[in-house]
Amino acid sequence: xxxxxxxxxTNDFKSIExxxxxxxxxxxxxxxxxxxxxQYTKKEYLGDITxxxxxxxxxxKEPVEKIGxxxxxxxxxxxxxxISFSIIGxxxxxxxxxxxxxxxxxxxxxxxxxxxLKFKFSSKNIMVEYSSPNANKPLHLGHIRNSLIGSSIxxxxxxxxxxxxxxxxxxxxxxxxxxxxxxxxEFGKGETPDSIGMKGDHFVGKYYCLFxxxxxxxxxxxxxxxxxxxxxxxxQKSRNLLKKWESGDQKTIVLWKxxxxxxxxxxxxxxxxxxxxxDKVEYESxxxxxxxxxxxxxxxxxxxxxxxxxxxxxxxxKEGFDQxxxxxxxxxxxxxxxxxxxxxxxxxxxxxxxxxYIVGKEQDYHFQVLFRILSRLGYVWANKLSHLSYGxxxxxxxxxxxxxxxxxxxxxxxxxxxxxxKKNLLKDFSKEEQEEYSKIIGIGAIKYHFLKVDPKKRxxxxxxxxxxxxxxxxxxxxxxxxxxRSLERKFxxxxxLTHEYWDNAKFDTYERNMIKILQxxxxxxxxxxxxxxxxxxxxxxxxxxxxxxxxxQNKKIINPLDIIQSNIxxxxxxxxxxxxxxxxxxxxxxxxxxx
RNA sequence: GAUCACGUAGCUCAAAUGGAUAGAGCAACUGCCUUCUAAGCAGUAGGUCACAGGUUCGAAUCCUGUCGUGAUCACCA
Numbered sequence: 001x002x003x004x005x006x007x008x009x010t011n012d013f014k015s016i017e018x019x020x021x022x023x024x025x026x027x028x029x030x031x032x033x034x035x036x037x038x039q040y041t042k043k044e045y046l047g048d049i050t051x052x053x054x055x056x057x058x059x060x061k062e063p064v065e066k067i068g069x070x071x072x073x074x075x076x077x078x079x080x081x082x083i084s085f086s087i088i089g090x091x092x093x094x095x096x097x098x099x100x101x102x103x104x105x106x107x108x109x110x111x112x113x114x115x116x117l118k119f120k121f122s123s124k125n126i127m128v129e130y131s132s133p134n135a136n137k138p139l140h141l142g143h144i145r146n147s148l149i150g151s152s153i154x155x156x157x158x159x160x161x162x163x164x165x166x167x168x169x170x171x172x173x174x175x176x177x178x179x180x181x182x183x184x185x186e187f188g189k190g191e192t193p194d195s196i197g198m199k200g201d202h203f204v205g206k207y208y209c210l211f212x213x214x215x216x217x218x219x220x221x222x223x224x225x226x227x228x229x230x231x232x233x234x235x236q237k238s239r240n241l242l243k244k245w246e247s248g249d250q251k252t253i254v255l256w257k258x259x260x261x262x263x264x265x266x267x268x269x270x271x272x273x274x275x276x277x278x279d280k281v282e283y284e285s286x287x288x289x290x291x292x293x294x295x296x297x298x299x300x301x302x303x304x305x306x307x308x309x310x311x312x313x314x315x316x317x318k319e320g321f322d323q324x325x326x327x328x329x330x331x332x333x334x335x336x337x338x339x340x341x342x343x344x345x346x347x348x349x350x351x352x353x354x355x356x357y358i359v360g361k362e363q364d365y366h367f368q369v370l371f372r373i374l375s376r377l378g379y380v381w382a383n384k385l386s387h388l389s390y391g392x393x394x395x396x397x398x399x400x401x402x403x404x405x406x407x408x409x410x411x412x413x414x415x416x417x418x419x420x421x422k423k424n425l426l427k428d429f430s431k432e433e434q435e436e437y438s439k440i441i442g443i444g445a446i447k448y449h450f451l452k453v454d455p456k457k458r459x460x461x462x463x464x465x466x467x468x469x470x471x472x473x474x475x476x477x478x479x480x481x482x483x484x485r486s487l488e489r490k491f492x493x494x495x496x497l498t499h500e501y502w503d504n505a506k507f508d509t510y511e512r513n514m515i516k517i518l519q520x521x522x523x524x525x526x527x528x529x530x531x532x533x534x535x536x537x538x539x540x541x542x543x544x545x546x547x548x549x550x551x552x553q554n555k556k557i558i559n560p561l562d563i564i565q566s567n568i569x570x571x572x573x574x575x576x577x578x579x580x581x582x583x584x585x586x587x588x589x590x591x592x593x594x595x
Numbered sequence: 596g597a598u599c600a601c602g603u604a605g606c607u608c609a610a611a612u613g614g615a616u617a618g619a620g621c622a623a624c625u626g627c628c629u630u631c632u633a634a635g636c637a638g639u640a641g642g643u644c645a646c647a648g649g650u651u652c653g654a655a656u657c658c659u660g661u662c663g664u665g666a667u668c669a670c671c672a
Contacts, residue, residue, distance in 0.1 A: 043616095044615075090652080175672090176671085334670070392665080426632085458600090458601070469634055471607095473620080554637090
């Protein structure tokens with residue numbers, strides 16, 4: 001298995017990028033080498049990878065043309081027979097020769113290439129918080145996006161070597177929980193999710209909406225009829241219930257537990273369909289008091305101040321914020337009180353180097369304030385906190401509001417996607433296969449749809465037409481993968497993969513494009529881990545699929561008359577399949593061997 | 596009103612750290628299933644990168660201003 005170049009074997013093969021870097025220090029004595037500006041050569045020009053010379057020209061005080069020739073010649077000599085180059089203006093274009101492609105291909109075929117990626121990341125313990133729903137209504141589109149982003153980022157960070165703790169905190173206490181409780185108490189007549197055959201979270205959500213309906217009716221009536229004022233309003237009743245809850249009233253606690261249990265059962269089902277998991281689950285009811293003690297200490301240290309009515313505040317005016325309430329005058333905690341507590345608890349309990357909150361953009365201000373408070377309190381780990389702020393999912397009719405029914409809940413969306421997928425499925429699958437495949441395809445379509453968009457960007461969701469099954473979609477990629485598996489089944493019936501007889505291998509444009517895109521994968525992984533952005537992987541995987549389909553549709557891949565060429569192609573196809581599967585796994589999307 | 600995001604094709608999204616003539620998909624229109632899976636491929640059409648200045652060899656990308664959209668500014672979460 002010898003290779004046609006002088007001093008390059010597969011193991012110490014150096015890429016153009018590496019040799020170029022080396023050339024800078026050898027030719028110009030520049031050490032360390034400045035960041036080089038590489039880009040993939042534009043279609044209009046001859047070449048595969050381009051070094052942009054303008055920045056170097058500035059640094060080295062030499063004209064671009066001269067530098068280009070200098071570096072180009074050096075790289076050309078080092079990689080004799082592997083590359084050629086040309087200079088156009090300030091652009092040094094390197095052209096890969098067949099042997100260079102062969103090297104790239106062999107590198108990718110080396111053992112455990114995908115699992116052996118060595119990045120410059122030092123392994124860290126990272127906690128990722130995501131999803132964090134309220135225990136009084138079903139999960140909706142916003143939660144879907146949140147969970148998918150969190151889940152995917154966790155996988156990506158794992159892939160580059162970090163240790164991840166996935167955590168969610170469930171907001172299971174507070175006035176909003178009592179609202180659904182009181183509505184059920186007043187109007188439920190003892191019905192349960194089982195008795196009317198409704199999913200638990202939807203069941204409780206129904207009563208949360210009912211509360212709102214009753215409450216609004218009361219307001220309308222009261223404004224018309226002042227005499228009703230002495231009647232206890234439903235809001236007052238829910239407040240009373242909250243007080244009872246806080247004082248540990250047995251009946252209330254029992255009811256609360258019962259209703260929460262219904263909700264959790266519902267959540268579990270939805271999370272399972274979406275394939276979302278957590279390593280830890282926190283409940284607000286367990287930790288909401290913790291923050292209070294911290295506040296008291298901060299008060300002693302004069303980090304906070306107390307108003308006459310007993311409420312506790314922090315003054316962040318100098319840092320460009322406001323005064324912020326931390327504890328109500330009746331000494332009950334607000335949202336941020338609890339967040340202070342949970343952060344402290346987490347760092348006390350776990351050894352973590354970084355805590356990433358994946359929470360919507362609407363809470364940017366909240367987290368800025370939270371981080372500053374913790375830093376004021378003197379916690380050295382305050383700089384290890386970060387907020388990954390993702391854009392809202394809005395409907396054409398505006399912001400989703402569950403109380404107003406302007407909402408798309410996760411379960412009905414999932415069901416709808418199942419049925420669309422099923423309609424398009426080949427009929428020669430068994431009933432069971434059709435069930436299984438349509439689920440994988442439907443979920444794949446949902447996940448890809450949300451993850452292909454940069455998390456920072458807002459998503460406008462059109463219920464009827466948003467999620468596609470054609471073009472830049474999950475199913476397109478799944479379909480491409482099925483084609484690959486199908487090719488492999490056929491090929492392996494005939495013969496097996498070999499790397500022999502490859503000297504002087506020739507590659508056509510389609511194969512070259514394939515090899516070029518495939519070898520970008522580590523770079524994409526690294527970048528998406530740094531930027532905490534799964535969409536980079538999604539878009540990359542799509543591009544891989546596209547280029548593969550060009551090859552597939554235009555060239556016969558398995559040709560019994562040309563075993564060597566078939567073998568080369570099948571090796572490329574094999575890597576393609578692995579990368580598609582690997583990338584989609586990072587997005588949480590399953591692949592199918594046939595569809 | 597203040598602060599922070601965002602404005603790229605009719606629609607949904609791309610565009611390494613500022614790099615060459617801004618790319619895909621959907622929708623529309625033309626072709627391609629006797630050939631490895633047509634959820635595919637080949638092609639046509641579609642753009643004042645919101646607008647106006649500035650920075651420099653070079654701007655969708657950085658700065659300033661204007662307009663537009665959204666979010667936040669609660670003893671809500």
